Amino acid sequence: KLMSRTRHRDPARNELVSRSLESAQQCLFNQDYGTAFVHYLLVLNLAPVLKDFASESFRFTLFKWADELDSLGRIQDLFDCYEQALELFPSDEVIINSMGEHLFRMGFRDEAAGHFHKALKLKPDYPEAKENFYRVANWLVERWHFLMLNDRRRNHKYQQAIQKAVEGGCNTVLDIGTGTGILGMCAKKAGAAEVYACELSKTMYELACEVVTANGMNGRIKILHMKSLEMEVPKDIPKRVSLVVTETVDAGLFGEGIIESLIHAWNHLLLPPQSTQDPSRPPSQAGRVIPAGATVFGMAVQCLEIRRLTTAAAGELHSPVSCSSEDDSTEPYTTERLSRLPGGYTPLTEPFNALDIDFNNVQELEGLCSREVSRVRLPVTGEGLLDALAVWFQLHLDQQSSLSTGPKEDTCWEQAIYPIQTPHNFPLRPGDELIVEISCRDAYLRLCSVAVARDGREFRLDDCLDPDIPRNNPGPSGNPNPSLNAEAELCSALACLGTEQSSGPRDYTMLECAEMALLNNQPYHDSFRRALAKLITNLKDARSIQGPSKGQGLEVMPLTDPPSGPMDPGPDPFYVLDVSEGFSVLSLMAASQGQVKAYSSVEKTQHQAVLRRLAMANGVPEEALEFWLNQVEDEQAVLQRPSREKLWSAIILDCVETCGLVRQKLMEKATLARCLLEDGGQIFPERIVLYGMLVESDTLLLESAVQGQEPTLGFNIAPFINQFTVPVHVFLDLSTLQCRHLSDSVELFILDLMNTNANYTNRDVMVQASASGRVTAVPFWYQIHLNEEISVSTFNQDSHWKQAAVVLHQPLAVREGDWVRLAVTLYILLDECISITMTMEAVYIYK
Numbered sequence: 001k002l003m004s005r006t007r008h009r010d011p012a013r014n015e016l017v018s019r020s021l022e023s024a025q026q027c028l029f030n031q032d033y034g035t036a037f038v039h040y041l042l043v044l045n046l047a048p049v050l051k052d053f054a055s056e057s058f059r060f061t062l063f064k065w066a067d068e069l070d071s072l073g074r075i076q077d078l079f080d081c082y083e084q085a086l087e088l089f090p091s092d093e094v095i096i097n098s099m100g101e102h103l104f105r106m107g108f109r110d111e112a113a114g115h116f117h118k119a120l121k122l123k124p125d126y127p128e129a130k131e132n133f134y135r136v137a138n139w140l141v142e143r144w145h146f147l148m149l150n151d152r153r154r155n156h157k158y159q160q161a162i163q164k165a166v167e168g169g170c171n172t173v174l175d176i177g178t179g180t181g182i183l184g185m186c187a188k189k190a191g192a193a194e195v196y197a198c199e200l201s202k203t204m205y206e207l208a209c210e211v212v213t214a215n216g217m218n219g220r221i222k223i224l225h226m227k228s229l230e231m232e233v234p235k236d237i238p239k240r241v242s243l244v245v246t247e248t249v250d251a252g253l254f255g256e257g258i259i260e261s262l263i264h265a266w267n268h269l270l271l272p273p274q275s276t277q278d279p280s281r282p283p284s285q286a287g288r289v290i291p292a293g294a295t296v297f298g299m300a301v302q303c304l305e306i307r308r309l310t311t312a313a314a315g316e317l318h319s320p321v322s323c324s325s326e327d328d329s330t331e332p333y334t335t336e337r338l339s340r341l342p343g344g345y346t347p348l349t350e351p352f353n354a355l356d357i358d359f360n361n362v363q364e365l366e367g368l369c370s371r372e373v374s375r376v377r378l379p380v381t382g383e384g385l386l387d388a389l390a391v392w393f394q395l396h397l398d399q400q401s402s403l404s405t406g407p408k409e410d411t412c413w414e415q416a417i418y419p420i421q422t423p424h425n426f427p428l429r430p431g432d433e434l435i436v437e438i439s440c441r442d443a444y445l446r447l448c449s450v451a452v453a454r455d456g457r458e459f460r461l462d463d464c465l466d467p468d469i470p471r472n473n474p475g476p477s478g479n480p481n482p483s484l485n486a487e488a489e490l491c492s493a494l495a496c497l498g499t500e501q502s503s504g505p506r507d508y509t510m511l512e513c514a515e516m517a518l519l520n521n522q523p524y525h526d527s528f529r530r531a532l533a534k535l536i537t538n539l540k541d542a543r544s545i546q547g548p549s550k551g552q553g554l555e556v557m558p559l560t561d562p563p564s565g566p567m568d569p570g571p572d573p574f575y576v577l578d579v580s581e582g583f584s585v586l587s588l589m590a591a592s593q594g595q596v597k598a599y600s601s602v603e604k605t606q607h608q609a610v611l612r613r614l615a616m617a618n619g620v621p622e623e624a625l626e627f628w629l630n631q632v633e634d635e636q637a638v639l640q641r642p643s644r645e646k647l648w649s650a651i652i653l654d655c656v657e658t659c660g661l662v663r664q665k666l667m668e669k670a671t672l673a674r675c676l677l678e679d680g681g682q683i684f685p686e687r688i689v690l691y692g693m694l695v696e697s698d699t700l701l702l703e704s705a706v707q708g709q710e711p712t713l714g715f716n717i718a719p720f721i722n723q724f725t726v727p728v729h730v731f732l733d734l735s736t737l738q739c740r741h742l743s744d745s746v747e748l749f750i751l752d753l754m755n756t757n758a759n760y761t762n763r764d765v766m767v768q769a770s771a772s773g774r775v776t777a778v779p780f781w782y783q784i785h786l787n788e789e790i791s792v793s794t795f796n797q798d799s800h801w802k803q804a805a806v807v808l809h810q811p812l813a814v815r816e817g818d819w820v821r822l823a824v825t826l827y828i829l830l831d832e833c834i835s836i837t838m839t840m841e842a843v844y845i846y847k
C-alpha cells in the first residue's frame with residue numbers, strides 16, 4: 001500500500017525507489033549508517049511523498065552518521081550531510097537543533113544560536129532547543145549588556161554628548177561596536193544626516209538590525225557586519241565621517257582594542273581633527289571622537305578574596321593573570337566588582353592618577369605603546385598585605401560630561417584587578433612607599449608593583465630581602481601556614497608547597513582563578529579526607545573479617561595505630577577513581593590515605609603536572625597516583641572497571657559546576673558508577689540537597705533583562721535583547737548580593753546518587769514569606785553529603801562554588817505569612833542524556 005503511493009509513470013524510477021528503500025533499511029540494520037544515509041537521500045529526493053513515513057528513520061540515520069563523521073574528524077562532510085537533510089526537511093526542529101549542537105561544540109556560537117533560535121520558533125516548547133539556547137545565550141549576549149542598557153544615567157550622558165556634537169555640526173557619524181544600536185540611534189534622533197554602524201558579532205549585528213527597524217530607522221542607519229579595522233572609504237562608507245562614537249572599552253580601558261580601532265579610524269575613516277592653526281574650519285569638516293579621552297586611576301588594596309583566587313602554595317601556584325614586568329604573554333588583569341567581593345577590601349594607598357589619554361590626538365594614540373615605562377611612588381596610608389592594584393577610569397565624553405567606573409560609584413562597570421603574584425605577600429605599613437611601574441604593551445595598560453621603600457631602603461617584591469618580612473606565606477585565611485612535615489594533613493599542606501628557598505629560578509605553575517579557589521577550599525578537602533578515611537576503615541574491617549583475598553597476604557593496619565604518612569598501595573589496594581571534570585586534587589588526597597591506588601581523570605598537561613608536584617611535596621608514592629585517561633582507550637568511556645578482576649572502592653563525581661549549576665549527565669554517571677563499585681564501595685558524594693529562598697533583588701532584575709523603554713531613552717530595545725534572557729542567573733555570590741530575604745532557606749530537591757529509588761522528577765515545595773515585598777528571584781545552593789555524617793555547603797566563605805538563582809519574569813507581591821508554592825523539576829531530555837535544570841515558578845499564594 002505504501003509503495004503504491006509512490007507509483008510513477010516511470011517503472012525504472014519506481015524500481016529504484018523501492019530497492020533503495022530496502023537497501024537503506026538493511027544498511028540501518030547492519031549499522032552501516034553512511035550507506036543508509038545515501039540511500040535515504042536518494043529515496044526522499046525521488047519520492048518526497050515518503051517523507052512522513054521515513055522521517056524518524058532518516059533522523060536516526062543522520063544523527064548516527066554525523067557522530068561517526070565527528071569522531072573521524074570529517075567536519076565538512078558532517079555539515080554537508082546536515083545541509084542535505086535540511087533541504088529535505090527545512091522545518092524539522094530536531095534536525096535544526098542537532099546541527100546547532102555540533103556547531104556549538106566546534107566553537108561556532110553565533111551560528112549555533114541561530115539554529116537553536118530557529119528550532120524554538122518552530123516549536124516553542126521544545127525542551128532540548130530551549131536548554132541549548134539558554135546555554136549559548138550566556139556566551140553570545142553577556143550579562144553586562146543588560147546592566148549597561150539599564151543604566152539610564154550612562155545612556156543619558158552619552159545621548160547628551162552626541163546631541164551636542166551633532167547640533168554643533170558633526171552631521172556624519174560612525175558608531176563602532178554598535179551592540180544594540182543605541183548610540184547610532186541617538187545620533188540619528190539628534191539630526192545627523194548620515195549614520196553608519198559596525199558590529200563584529202553576528203548575533204549582535206542581527207539584533208541591531210531588528211532594533212533599528214523597530215524604531216523606524218531602517219534605511220536611515222547603515223549597519224555593517226564587520227570590524228571597523230576592515231572598513232574602507234568608499235567601499236564600505238562613501239566618505240570620511242565627522243564623528244565617531246564608541247564604547248569599546250573594558251574594565252581596564254584598553255582591553256577591547258579601542259586604541260587600535262581609533263588609530264585606524266583617524267587614519268582611514270575620520271576627517272582630520274580641528275586644527276589650532278585653522279580654527280575657522282566648520283565642525284562638519286573636522287573629525288572628533290566621543291569619548292574624547294580618559295583618566296585611569298589605581299589603588300593598592302588588601303583583599304582576602306583576590307588572594308584566594310590568584311595564589312596558593314607559597315606563590316608557586318598562581319592564576320594566569322599577571323602584570324609582571326617581564327611577561328607579556330598573559331593578561332595583566334582580571335575584573336571584579338570591589339563593592340561585592342566577599343569580605344570586602346582594605347585600601348592601602350590613596351587613589352593615584354596612572355594615565356591620561358586623549359582619544360582626539362592620533363599622535364598620542366600611536367605613541368602610547370612606545371612610551372617609556374613610568375614609575376610612581378605611592379605613600380602607603382593603610383596597614384595590610386599587598387594583594388592587588390585595583391584600577392578604574394573616568395571616561396571624558398566631552399569637555400563637560402564624564403562617566404566614572406570607580407568602586408564607590410553607582411555604575412554598571414566592574415574594576416580591573418592587577419594581582420600581586422610574588423613569593424611572599426608583602427605586609428605594608430604607613431610610612432612605606434609602594435613603587436609601581438606603568439606601561440602600555442600589547443594594547444594593554446600594565447601596572448606592576450615592583451618594590452617597597454622603607455626606612456631609606458628599597459626592597460624588590462620578587463626578592464623580599466627585608467629581614468622584618470616573615471618568610472612563611474599567609475594562606476587563604478590570612479594566617480601563616482606551618483612548614484611541611486611528614487604528619488601534616490594534605491589539605492593543610494597544600495598551601496605549604498615549596499616554602500623552602502632555593503637559589504635557582506622559581507618554578508611557577510598556572511591554574512585558572514576558579515581552580516585556585518578550589519585548591520584553597522580547605523574545609524572541602526578536609527571533609528573529603530575524613531569521609532574517605534572512614535570508608536577505607538570500613539572496607540579494611542570487612543576485609544579483615546573475610547581474610548586475605550586470593551592468598552595475597554594483605555596486612556590490615558591496626559585501627560589504633562594508623563600510618564603516619566602515605567604508604568605504598570600494596571598488593572591488594574583499594575581502588576579510587578576521581579572522574580571530576582576539570583581540575584581536582586581529590587585523587588591525590590585519596591592516594592595519601594595509604595593502601596589506596598588512586599586514579600585521576602584530569603586531562604590537561606598542566607593539571608597533571610600540578611598533581612605530580614603536589615604528590616612529590618607531600619610524600620605520596622608515584623605508584624599510588626595514576627592518570628586514568630592515559631590508560632583508557634576511549635575517553636568517552638571513562639567509567640569502567642579498573643581491571644577485569646577488580647571493582648572500585650570509591651568513585652568521585654564532580655556534582656556541581658563552579659557557576660552554581662548541577663553537572664549535566666550527573667545521574668547517568670551515577671547509575672553507571674554504582675555498577676562498578678565493590679561491595680561496601682561508595683560514590684562521593686552520596687547525595688546532594690538543593691536549598692533556596694525567596695528574595696527581592698532589583699540587582700538581579702537589572703542583570704537579567706532590560707526593564708522597559710525608560711532606561712533606554714525611549715528606544716524600543718527590550719523585546720529584542722530580552723530574547724537572550726536566561727531563566728537561571730549563574731556565578732552569583734549570595735553573601736554580597738544586594739537583596740532582601742523574604743523567607744528562610746528551605747529544602748527544594750534531593751538527588752541521591754547511591755539510591756536511585758529515592759529520586760523523583762517533580763516536587764512542590766511550600767515556602768512561607770517571612771517579610772512583605774516582591775519576590776524577584778529564588779537563589780539556590782547545595783549541601784553536598786559525602787556520607788551520613790559529613791557534608792559541605794556550596795554557600796560558605798571558603799567555597800570555590802558560586803550560587804545561582806532563578807529570576808522571575810514577573811515579580812510576585814507577597815505579604816508576611818503568605819505561602820508560595822514552588823514547582824521544582826528534574827528534566828530528562830529525549831536524546832538519552834540527562835540535563836538538570838531548576839525551574840521554580842511561584843504558582844499561587846495561600847492566604
